Amino acid sequence: MNRDQFTPKKEDRFTFGLWTVGNRGRDPFGDAVRPPISPVSIVKKLSELGAYGVNLHDNDLVPFDATNAEREKIVREFKTALKDYDMQVPMATVNLFFHPIFKDGGFTSNDPRVRAFTLQKTMRAIDLGVDLGAKIFVLWGGREGIEVDASKCALEALKHYREGINYLTEYVKDQKYDMKFALEAKPNEPRGDIYLPTTGHMLGFIATLDHPEIVGVNPEVAHEQMSGLNFYHGIAQAIDAKKLFHIDLNDQKPGRYDQDLRFGSESLKPMFFLVKLLEESGYQGSRHFDAHAYRTEDEEGVWNFALGCMRTYNILKYKAKQFAADKEIQDLLQELATERGKDQYKLDKYDRNTVGKLKEAQFDIDALSKQGAKYEQLDQLVNELILGVRTRVASKDENLVAAASR
Numbered sequence: 049m050n051r052d053q054f055t056p057k058k059e060d061r062f063t064f065g066l067w068t069v070g071n072r073g074r075d076p077f078g079d080a081v082r083p084p085i086s087p088v089s090i091v092k093k094l095s096e097l098g099a100y101g102v103n104l105h106d107n108d109l110v111p112f113d114a115t116n117a118e119r120e121k122i123v124r125e126f127k128t129a130l131k132d133y134d135m136q137v138p139m140a141t142v143n144l145f146f147h148p149i150f151k152d153g154g155f156t157s158n159d160p161r162v163r164a165f166t167l168q169k170t171m172r173a174i175d176l177g178v179d180l181g182a183k184i185f186v187l188w189g190g191r192e193g194i195e196v197d198a199s200k201c202a203l204e205a206l207k208h209y210r211e212g213i214n215y216l217t218e219y220v221k222d223q224k225y226d227m228k229f230a231l232e233a234k235p236n237e238p239r240g241d242i243y244l245p246t247t248g249h250m251l252g253f254i255a256t257l258d259h260p261e262i263v264g265v266n267p268e269v270a271h272e273q274m275s276g277l278n279f280y281h282g283i284a285q286a287i288d289a290k291k292l293f294h295i296d297l298n299d300q301k302p303g304r305y306d307q308d309l310r311f312g313s314e315s316l317k318p319m320f321f322l323v324k325l326l327e328e329s330g331y332q333g334s335r336h337f338d339a340h341a342y343r344t345e346d347e348e349g350v351w352n353f354a355l356g357c358m359r360t361y362n363i364l365k366y367k368a369k370q371f372a373a374d375k376e377i378q379d380l381l382q383e384l385a386t387e388r389g390k391d392q393y394k395l396d397k398y399d400r401n402t403v404g405k406l407k408e409a410q411f412d413i414d415a416l417s418k419q420g421a422k423y424e425q426l427d428q429l430v431n432e433l434i435l436g437v438r439t440r441v442a443s444k445d446e447n448l449v450a451a452a453s454r
């Protein structure tokens with residue numbers, strides 16, 4: 049592997065799900081195209097590539113029907129591999145979608161026995177996660193939805209969903225686990241419609257829970273883009289609500305099924321603004337990839353995919369620093385802020401002493417309506433920065449210029 053400034057390092061906090069690089073290329077129309085890779089091999093290879101850790105569903109590691117003895121042996125060997133290759137498990141989750149018992153949902157199933165089994169399986173997956181050191185537990189309700197609205201009252205489904213999450217937060221508190229939940233939204237697929245379809249819906253739902261302080265979100269790039277939404281805006285809202293506990297990075301062509309493509313493979317500019325936001329807002333969580341290699345690839349392609357996700361993130365992180373140091377871009381932003389009368393009116397808070405002044409203020413409506421925004425100029429500068437032709441421009445940070453021209 050050729051090493052350069054974008055080579056992934058442990059401190060970059062990159063993680064992959066076992067199910068991502070372990071994806072065998074099966075789809076609704078075709079069978080697996082790659083042999084399985086064992087969790088221990090995945091840990092070894094990802095560590096060599098510079099990843100910080102791996103995340104897993106319970107059944108990525110322990111088969112659904114494993115005995116207690118089998119489970120213990122598997123977990124013991126996996127822990128040894130984690131130690132040998134200095135890899136962490138920051139997040140764990142539960143598979144509530146693959147087995148036929150979940151065909152009509154887990155938490156929102158009409159059958160109380162299925163809801164009970166869902167809680168049992170999830171509590172066991174939480175125990176496994178705690179055993180492996182995970183501090184975040186992701187819940188993705190892939191089967192929590194409907195094809196037929198007559199089958200479930202949507203209000204009743206939300207009530208059951210809430211009861212399930214409340215039960216689990218009580219369990220975690222009762223066990224004194226250092227564990228928080230991160231809810232992952234998706235609008236559809238595999239169900240015709242999935243409940244709580246976007247990160248915004250999730251944020252609203254969390255406020256109705258018994259212990260909202262330990263429940264946040266795990267937004268996925270592709271899932272929000274499937275809803276036609278601006279992922280960067282959704283992430284900003286999650287950060288603003290102090291609810292961005294985890295993130296699923298991948299990519300997606302617009303208007304299609306959930307593709308889980310290599311990070312940044314399609315949406316370079318949106319992902320540039322996403323990485324800029326994550327880095328500049330001080331996001332402390334994992335940079336987790338929930339994506340997989342194209343079905344055309346063999347195992348070598350899988351590792352190229354994994355390395356590509358991490359390198360693209362680091363390149364965009366570098367581009368964000370370049371944006372902050374680019375004199376022309378920063379001067380333009382400054383000029384725009386000044387032209388718009390920044391700080392001329394106190395707008396941040398209502399004040400009964402100054403409200404009268406604001407109500408009587410005279411605005412040059414005509415001039416304000418006519419002014420150009422200069423966004424064409426600004427956005428073209430951003431394009432050229434991302435496309436890599438602004439590496440030799442005058443910069444506030446000479447080191448960055450030097451690094452860029454190497």
Ligand SMILES: [Mn+2]
Nearest residue numbers: 268270306308
């Ligand atoms: Mn996905």
